[in-house]
Amino acid sequence: xxxxxxxxxxxxxxxxxxxxxxxxxxxxxxxxxxxxxxxxxxxxxxxxxxxxxxxxxxxxxxxxxxxxxxxxxxxxxxxxxxxxxxxxxxxxxxxxxxxxxxxxxxxxxxxxxxxxxxxxxxxxxxxxxxxxxxxxxxxxxxxxxxxxxxxxxxxxxxxxx
Amino acid sequence: xxxxxxxxxxxxxxxxxxxxxxxxxxxxxxxxxxxxxxxxxxxxxxxxxxxxxxxxxxxxxxxxxxxxxxxxxxxxxxxxxxxxxxxxxxxxxxxxxxxxxxxxxxxxxxxxxxxxxxxxxxxxxxxxxxxxxxxxxxxxxxxxxxxxxxxxxxxxxxxxxxxxxxxxxxxxxxxxxxxxxxxxxxxxxxxxxxxxxxxxxxxxxxxxxxxxxxxxxxxxxxxxxxxxxxxxxxxxxxxxxxxxxxxxxxxxxxxxxxxxxxxxxxxxxxxxxxxxxxxxxxxxxxxxxxxxxxxxxxxxxxxxxxxxxxxxxxxxxxxxxxxxxxxxxxxxxxxxxxxxxxxxxxxxxxxxxxxxxxxxxxxxxxxxxxxxxxxxxxxxxxxxxxxxxxxxxxxxxxxxxxxxxxxxxxxxxxxxxxxxxxxxxxxxxxxxxxxxxxxxxxxxxxxxxxxxxxxxxxxxxxxxxxxxxxxxxxxxxxxxxxxxxxxxxxxxxxxxxxxxxxx
Numbered sequence: 167x168x169x170x171x172x173x174x175x176x177x178x179x180x181x182x183x184x185x186x187x188x189x190x191x192x193x194x195x196x197x198x199x200x201x202x203x204x205x206x207x208x209x210x211x212x213x214x215x216x217x218x219x220x221x222x223x224x225x226x227x228x229x230x231x232x233x234x235x236x237x238x239x240x241x242x243x244x245x246x247x248x249x250x251x252x253x254x255x256x257x258x259x260x261x262x263x264x265x266x267x268x269x270x271x272x273x274x275x276x277x278x279x280x281x282x283x284x285x286x287x288x289x290x291x292x293x294x295x296x297x298x299x300x301x302x303x304x305x306x307x308x309x310x311x312x313x314x315x316x317x318x319x320x321x322x323x324x325x326x327x
Numbered sequence: 328x329x330x331x332x333x334x335x336x337x338x339x340x341x342x343x344x345x346x347x348x349x350x351x352x353x354x355x356x357x358x359x360x361x362x363x364x365x366x367x368x369x370x371x372x373x374x375x376x377x378x379x380x381x382x383x384x385x386x387x388x389x390x391x392x393x394x395x396x397x398x399x400x401x402x403x404x405x406x407x408x409x410x411x412x413x414x415x416x417x418x419x420x421x422x423x424x425x426x427x428x429x430x431x432x433x434x435x436x437x438x439x440x441x442x443x444x445x446x447x448x449x450x451x452x453x454x455x456x457x458x459x460x461x462x463x464x465x466x467x468x469x470x471x472x473x474x475x476x477x478x479x480x481x482x483x484x485x486x487x488x489x490x491x492x493x494x495x496x497x498x499x500x501x502x503x504x505x506x507x508x509x510x511x512x513x514x515x516x517x518x519x520x521x522x523x524x525x526x527x528x529x530x531x532x533x534x535x536x537x538x539x540x541x542x543x544x545x546x547x548x549x550x551x552x553x554x555x556x557x558x559x560x561x562x563x564x565x566x567x568x569x570x571x572x573x574x575x576x577x578x579x580x581x582x583x584x585x586x587x588x589x590x591x592x593x594x595x596x597x598x599x600x601x602x603x604x605x606x607x608x609x610x611x612x613x614x615x616x617x618x619x620x621x622x623x624x625x626x627x628x629x630x631x632x633x634x635x636x637x638x639x640x641x642x643x644x645x646x647x648x649x650x651x652x653x654x655x656x657x658x659x660x661x662x663x664x665x666x667x668x669x670x671x672x673x674x675x676x677x678x679x680x681x682x683x684x685x686x687x688x689x690x691x692x693x694x695x696x697x698x699x700x701x702x703x704x705x706x707x708x709x710x711x712x713x714x715x716x717x718x719x720x721x722x723x724x725x726x727x728x729x730x731x732x733x734x735x736x737x738x739x740x741x742x743x744x745x746x747x748x749x750x751x752x753x754x755x756x757x758x759x760x761x762x763x764x765x766x767x768x769x770x771x772x773x774x775x776x777x778x779x780x781x782x783x784x785x786x787x788x789x790x791x792x793x794x795x796x797x798x799x800x801x802x803x804x805x806x807x808x809x810x811x812x813x814x815x816x817x818x819x820x821x822x823x824x825x826x827x828x829x830x
Contacts, residue, residue: 175755183496190503197517204515209785210777212510216517219506223499230492248754254545257722258747261541264726265739277723284719303720307727315379317731 172247173234180231187227190220256287273312273319278304332454335682339387339690347384348687351391352694356702358392359399360710361547361717365414366396366637366654368543371535372725374661375732382665386684389661391691393654394446397597397637398695399706401438401630406431406707414597414633417605421618421625428621433567435703437575437623438630440567443696445583445631449638450688452587453645457685460646461671467647469778470789474796476772478803479649482592484761485810486599494761494810497752501765502772504529511770512777524737531660533729533738534745534766538759539653540725541742542749548718567623575627578608582628586635591642596652596760597633604632638688645669645681648771653760656767 194217201211210218260283267276281300285291291299311317338344358369369392377385400415405422418438425434467475480502484494507518508528519525567575582604589595589603608628609618618625640651641658648669650656659669667673673681699706729742752759783789790796 179755186503193518197515200515201513204513206513206515208513208777209780209783212513212515212517215510215773215777216506219499219503223496223503226492226495226499230496233492247756250754251549253549254750257545257548257719258743260719261722261726261743261746264723265736265743268730268739269736273727277727280723280726281719284722285716288715290715299716303723307723311727311731315376315731317379317727318734319727319730 175247176234177231180227180234183223183227183230187220187224190216190223194220257284260284260287269320274304274308277307331678331682332686334679335684335686336689338383338679338683339686344384344387344683344687345690345694347380347388348391348691348694349698351388352395352398352691352698355392355395355397356399356402356695356699356706357395357709358721359396360403360706361399361714361721364396364540364543364547364721365400366393367535367539367652367657369393369396370654370657370661371532371538372540372721372728374535374657375532375728377661378664378732383680383683385665386661386680387687387691389658390684390687391694393637393658394688394691394695395699396654397634398439398442398699401442401633402435402699402703402706403710405434405438405626406703407710414601414636416598417601417629418626418633420605421620421622424619424621425623425626430621430623433571434623434626436567436700437571437627439696439700440572441575441579441582441627441631442634443692444579445586446634446638446692447689448583449587449635450685450692453638453641453688454682454685457642457645458674460642461669461674464647464670466795468793469775469782470793470796471799472771473775473779474790474799474803475647475649476768476775478799478806479651480761480765480768480772481803482806482810483651483764485806486595486813491807491810491814493757497757497759498761498765501762501767502769504534504762504766505769505773511774529741529766530733530735530738531767532664532732533741535657535660535763536725536729537742537745537747538749538752538763539657541722541746542753542759544714544718544721544725545746545750546753547714571623574623578624578628579631581607581611582631583635585628586632587639589632590636590639590651592651595636597636600632600636601629604628641688645673650764650767653763656763659767 194213197216198211198213201213208214260280263283264276264280267279271279278300281303282297285296285299286293288296312319339348354373355366355369358364358372359366370389373392374389377388380388397414401418401422404415404418405426408419408423422431422434422438425431480498481495484498485491486494505528508526509516509519516526585604585607586597586600589600590597605618605625605628608624609615612618612622612624614622636652637654640655643649643651644655644659646669648659650659662669667677667680725746726739726742729738730736732738749759752762779789780787790800
């Protein structure tokens with residue numbers, strides 16, 4: 167039942183927000199100790215503000231959870247939850263790969279690897295076409311960011327000069 | 328104002344700055360025509376690129392991107408029934424039927440002319456209203472600023488989506504994110520977990536790129552666009568007939584007024600005002616039954632409202648530093664990056680710069696009108712290119728741009744993390760706008776609250792004792808009541824799923 171699933175998602179979100187609220191209050195306690203150590207005296211110190219947000223988060227989460235239990239998501243006016251798709255996994259993984267590669271392979275190779283991975287793993291492109299497209303777009307981006315805009319990237323990383 | 332504006336035009340019309348405005352209009356329209364990507368996405372992805380330009384050129388280009396993205400959304404809404412952004416959804420209702428009837432060129436021309444008229448009138452009002460309003464902010468102390476920020480956040484959380492509670496949670500999350508790093512007044516570390524990268528907190532640029540750029544692209548990559556450009560345009564430079572122009576004059580005027588007035592209020596983004604304008608137009612029409620089947624007024628009024636809203640939101644931004652929609656939050660971030668603080672000092676200490684930006688709005692708007700009419704066929708074809716090709720290109724530009732802003736690898740990771748968050752928020756139907764506004768306004772929110780309580784010796788009564796802050800808090804209370812009432816009515820009516828929502 168989609169409605170049950172939507173309710174489960176909302177309750178899981180409420181649980182997550184409640185945990186976050188508790189984490190925020192714990193951090194507020196830690197900050198309060200730091201404030202006490204520093205000898206600061208304020209009407210509303212850095213810890214109080216964090217605690218205020220933590221309590222507000224817990225209060226609104228409680229309202230959200232009660233609403234999720236009492237009435238359907240549709241009745242609450244929220245749009246339906248879209249089912250998750252596998253398609254964004256490839257670009258997401260490729261972005262993580264890009265971030266990992268960038269410091270040691272450099273901008274040009276990391277960009278090429280990202281584009282080649284996203285395009286080649288999309289089964290609708292032949293590998294040769296994907297590689298050629300990745301190469302062309304990489305050259306374009308190199309021209310724009312490195313040559314034209316002069317962004318100081320590690321251009322070729324450890325492979326470069 | 329006149330001398331300042333003339334000087335502004337002299338700067339904005341220099342060949343170099345016109346060149347940047349031209350480039351911004353093109354790139355903004357290019358991103359605006361892509362489904363799901365509106366002004367906020369376009370500005371967030373391109374903000375780091377503009378940081379490599381001189382300040383005036385950067386803001387001129389940002390303004391042109393803003394206008395271009397507004398225009399782009401409506402082009403694809405009419406020609407291929409794919410709204411480039413949420414604010415163009417209303418345009419699809421009559422725009423696409425018009426295109427199917429072979430009147431696509433006329434609809435596009437009416438949209439362009441209506442948008443130009445609405446934006447030009449709104450910019451003129453902006454130049455007239457913003458400076459005196461900015462002087463009003465001299466009356467604002469910390470309590471008044473806190474009350475204004477609270478009222479704005481409450482209004483945004485309440486009206487930014489169908490569920491006020493979800494909006495409130497998103498806004499609180501945004502405020503919490505601003506507490507990461509050293510606190511703004513005493514330098515006490517919070518939520519840093521011993522990480523040096525977290526000491527300075529989250530930079531706004533990669534967070535914006537992640538939430539609005541990457542998040543939207545990831546969702547759009549899920550579906551392969553199978554849009555069809557309905558036929559050829561009859562003329563390379565579309566122009567409406569005299570009868571169509573006459574029939575559109577009143578709707579454009581009404582749409583402009585609705586968009587301008589409502590656009591001053593926090594949470595009233597274009598996707599809300601366009602629906603209101605469409606609804607008003609249908610109610611005042613002598614032939615309401617023709618709406619939804621190709622009525623030119625159904626295109627003219629929402630698009631005029633769209634552009635008027637986009638400009639009128641600049642008034643609270645320039646006068647008080649309060650962005651009413653996410654795209655303007657990005658503009659605020661851009662202003663702050665260049666050390667410009669909205670308010671009275673913006674018009675006094677940076678008068679030349681500020682009037683140049685206002686003049687650049689006129690220039691960018693005119694460029695969009697002249698440039699986009701002959702290029703509508705090209706934009707429609709670009710919008711039809713599958714996302715599996717465009718998506719990776721936009722993602723890599725977003726990542727590279729985020730890195731280039733501060734040469735920080737940490738920012739690349741932030742983009743990915745917030746991109747995933749933005750994607751998930753969209754999947755579960757939560758509005759990302761309150762989160763980003765909370766993030767932008769958070770530091771000022773905390774500072775003004777703490778300063779107010781320091782002034783009063785810890786008494787909250789200070790907010791009620793000062794008339795201006797009490798009035799603003801009353802506005803916030805009315806906003807809460809209004810949002811709750813609208814939510815209750817929506818529940819009672821069981822609103823259709825395509826009710827306006829803005830991202």
